[in-house]
């Protein structure tokens with residue numbers, strides 16, 4: 654079935670803290686250019702489609718509940734889209750990731766794509782999808798920060 658809006662309508666990002674802002678955008682946009690799309694940084698909160706914040710695990714649990722213990726979070730739709738990156742997790746990636754950089758690249762890409770309305774994608778065998786939940790890895794797949802076959806279609810079909 655054809656959908657009318659396969660291109661995201663949101664693109665401006667306000668970072669509450671400037672650290673990692675440039676790095677995050679570079680990592681995200683270098684993947685999303687395969688969808689002919691990019692996020693841009695904005696300097697005023699009121700101009701933002703998405704607000705990005707690094708929060709302590711305690712603050713995330715307090716605001717979102719214990720099911721987010723150890724996790725980062727993104728709101729998928731609505732007018733107040735946000736990403737909370739979990740500071741402790743950013744510093745100490747889950748053990749099943751071979752290195753910190755791979756985890757951070759996966760996490761940043763995954764959460765930004767969530768803000769477009771895209772849900773999780775199940776995986777079984779081989780590399781995980783960028784939209785597989787890889788922090789708590791319950792699927793049988795290998796940690797991965799790139800698109801696997803079908804990811805681009807999956808994202809296009811779920812943008813919202």
Ligand SMILES: [Zn+2]
Nearest residue numbers: 763767773786
């Ligand atoms: Zn997720």
